Amino acid sequence: MRPDGEQWTGAPMTAEAPLALSAPGAGPSGVASRPRGRDARARGRSGLGRHRARAGILLSVPALVLVLFVLIVPIGEAIYYSMTNWNGLTSQWIGPSTYTSLFTDPVFWRVLENNGILLLAVPVALLVPLGIAALLHEHVWLWKLFRSLIFLPTAVSWVVIGMIAVRVFAPSGAVNFLLGLFGLGRLETDFLGHEYTAIFAVALTFVWSMIGTNTIIFLTGMSTVDPAIYEAAVLDGAGRWATFRRITVPMLKRYFQFTFVITMITAFTALFSLIFIMTGGGPGYGTTTLEFFVYQQAFDVGQFGTGAMLGVVLFVILFAVSLIQLKLLREDQ
Amino acid sequence: MSPEVHGSARASRPIVGRRRAQVVWREARRDPARVVIFLLLVVVCAAMLYPFVFMIVNSLRSENQYLNGAGFSTVSWSQLFANLPVGRELLNSTLVCVASIAIILLLSSAAGYAFAKLHFRRQGLLFFAIIGSMMVPLQSIIIPVYVNFANLHLINTYLGAILVYAGFGTPFATFLMTTFFRGLPDEITEAAACDGLGHAESFWRIGLPMAKPALATVAVLQFIQIWDDLLVGLLFLQEPTNRTITVGLGVLSSGRVVSVPVLMAGSLVSALPAVVVYLFFQRYLVSGLTLGVNR
Numbered sequence: 001m002r003p004d005g006e007q008w009t010g011a012p013m014t015a016e017a018p019l020a021l022s023a024p025g026a027g028p029s030g031v032a033s034r035p036r037g038r039d040a041r042a043r044g045r046s047g048l049g050r051h052r053a054r055a056g057i058l059l060s061v062p063a064l065v066l067v068l069f070v071l072i073v074p075i076g077e078a079i080y081y082s083m084t085n086w087n088g089l090t091s092q093w094i095g096p097s098t099y100t101s102l103f104t105d106p107v108f109w110r111v112l113e114n115n116g117i118l119l120l121a122v123p124v125a126l127l128v129p130l131g132i133a134a135l136l137h138e139h140v141w142l143w144k145l146f147r148s149l150i151f152l153p154t155a156v157s158w159v160v161i162g163m164i165a166v167r168v169f170a171p172s173g174a175v176n177f178l179l180g181l182f183g184l185g186r187l188e189t190d191f192l193g194h195e196y197t198a199i200f201a202v203a204l205t206f207v208w209s210m211i212g213t214n215t216i217i218f219l220t221g222m223s224t225v226d227p228a229i230y231e232a233a234v235l236d237g238a239g240r241w242a243t244f245r246r247i248t249v250p251m252l253k254r255y256f257q258f259t260f261v262i263t264m265i266t267a268f269t270a271l272f273s274l275i276f277i278m279t280g281g282g283p284g285y286g287t288t289t290l291e292f293f294v295y296q297q298a299f300d301v302g303q304f305g306t307g308a309m310l311g312v313v314l315f316v317i318l319f320a321v322s323l324i325q326l327k328l329l330r331e332d333q
Numbered sequence: 334m335s336p337e338v339h340g341s342a343r344a345s346r347p348i349v350g351r352r353r354a355q356v357v358w359r360e361a362r363r364d365p366a367r368v369v370i371f372l373l374l375v376v377v378c379a380a381m382l383y384p385f386v387f388m389i390v391n392s393l394r395s396e397n398q399y400l401n402g403a404g405f406s407t408v409s410w411s412q413l414f415a416n417l418p419v420g421r422e423l424l425n426s427t428l429v430c431v432a433s434i435a436i437i438l439l440l441s442s443a444a445g446y447a448f449a450k451l452h453f454r455r456q457g458l459l460f461f462a463i464i465g466s467m468m469v470p471l472q473s474i475i476i477p478v479y480v481n482f483a484n485l486h487l488i489n490t491y492l493g494a495i496l497v498y499a500g501f502g503t504p505f506a507t508f509l510m511t512t513f514f515r516g517l518p519d520e521i522t523e524a525a526a527c528d529g530l531g532h533a534e535s536f537w538r539i540g541l542p543m544a545k546p547a548l549a550t551v552a553v554l555q556f557i558q559i560w561d562d563l564l565v566g567l568l569f570l571q572e573p574t575n576r577t578i579t580v581g582l583g584v585l586s587s588g589r590v591v592s593v594p595v596l597m598a599g600s601l602v603s604a605l606p607a608v609v610v611y612l613f614f615q616r617y618l619v620s621g622l623t624l625g626v627n628r
Contacts, residue, residue, distance in 0.1 A: 055532030056451030070500025155611035157561030311473035
């Protein structure tokens with residue numbers, strides 16, 4: 001990256017990496033281990049420690065209150081209401097049986113199938129950016145300009161991307177035009193008009209949207225590899241492909257894990273607007289993913305209880321993935 | 334690092350013009366694969382820029398010209414501003430963004446400073462509660478929050494939307510600020526505290542000014558996220574008068590009557606501020622994105 005861009009990420013961040021690493025998962029133990037010694041020392045030194053503790057609480061409580069109000073209490077409410085018949089005003093307790101009836105509902109599985117298809121798109125959303133990052137890393141003429149342009153769509157909202165995607169996948173749109181151009185006219189179709197081509201179009205748009213972010217992350221990863229290693233490889237007569245396979249890819253392991261997690265989280269939680277604009281969840285349930293189903297059940301159908309339950313299911317899935325990711329990271333070290 | 338970066342330390346002036354062209358040419362002759370790579374990157378950029386070209390070209394057409402794919406006019410732009418409260422929506426977006434980001438910056442930097450530099454009992458629990466909330470997706474809490482806010486009469490108020498955005502952005506921002514403050518030497522803040530500044534004051538006078546780059550990263554990440562959001566805006570700001578530009582556009586496009594060129598003009602207007610922020614603060618965005626790798 002640009003040298004000035006690293007003035008604080010480069011130095012203090014990486015130095016702190018091992019500490020920060022333990023933070024999200026192992027919060028209590030990881031953090032408490034450091035302060036404990038200080039607390040003891042501070043307590044010996046009269047009121048100084050108490051002042052500091054009071055300031056600490058004073059400064060951190062406002063953030064906690066807001067997070068409690070908007071995230072923690074509501075997730076508790078979501079879990080409670082997921083076991084009720086709730087229309088937003090009144091609710092009747094039903095119990096955990098709501099979940100068993102959800103899991104026997106074919107529509108639910110149809111929706112999960114769509115999430116599964118998006119999950120299949122995740123590797124593509126990693127490999128394409130990996131290739132582009134490798135190209136950029138050759139530092140050919142104008143590569144910095146290319147880097148900026150490739151990253152530019154990151155700033156554009158899903159709403160705008162969706163509106164353009166509707167035109168791109170339309171019968172007279174760019175995709176059909178390109179298919180005709182390459183002699184694949186047989187495949188020309190109204191992509192958003194059929195269930196399985198519609199989810200394909202959504203997945204493709206999603207992959208396109210991830211290119212900017214993931215390319216930049218991989219490129220950052222590549223720039224952390226010591227150039228001396230590459231020079232040694234070149235001296236040993238290794239070609240481009242061999243250096244890429246044997247050196248670059250293994251060095252990027254952490255970056256793969258990170259991009260996989262954020263790409264998956266994006267696929268499962270950030271595509272609401274895209275689907276809302278592109279297909280409205282249709283045709284049928286063709287592009288209704290879990291997150292879109294939450295909105296639909298609550299705000300179109302008025303079944304707030306079912307919506308809350310779907311939200312809880314989504315939360316559990318993402319939580320499990322994050323735990324697996326953390327575990328993999330631990331084994332790494 | 335790139336060879337350019339190392340080179341720039343030695344050569345005070347960058348190689349430009351004809352000499353630059355000669356260097357490029359020599360490179361290409363020596364290694365033709367680089368020409369292929371260059372061309373591939375041109376193709377990738379074309380694919381990434383296609384939406385922008387599509388928006389610009391088609392916003393400069395009337396509806397008929399769009400259908401025929403030929404000719405240009407500015408009629409769609411005047412239609413956009415004549416029929417839609419674009420100015421109002423931009424103002425709403427700005428207001429909501431600025432207020433939410435201000436709250437996020439204030440709360441997350443204070444909490445981050447406390448977690449990194451002040452040590453207190455139950456600190457681990459508090460930290461875990463805030464940072465752990467990063468894992469809660471918006472869709473999982475949006476329904477209870479909507480109902481709670483409806484009971485508090487916060488639907489269709491700026492405050493309601495601002496609180497949701499601020500609350501949802503605070504966990505990651507706190508994580509980022511904690512990481513940043515941990516990177517500052519303890520001596521700086523300790524010295525300030527010993528000089529008679531209280532801890533809260535040393536946060537305000539010493540910690541915060543030093544944290545500018547981290548604050549910029551948080552602000553840029555949040556700006557793009559909030560400016561581009563549809564779901565929260567759709568639920569919490571439903572009136573045409575308090576709508577954000579992204580919601581205005583979303584609602585517009587789901588009604589099927591409106592003409593595509595007008596939509597494209599609206600899209601450009603809505604995308605422009607985020608693109609400008611991106612262009613000016615690109616490096617903060619990049620550092621914010623890649624920060625998570627070292628978690």
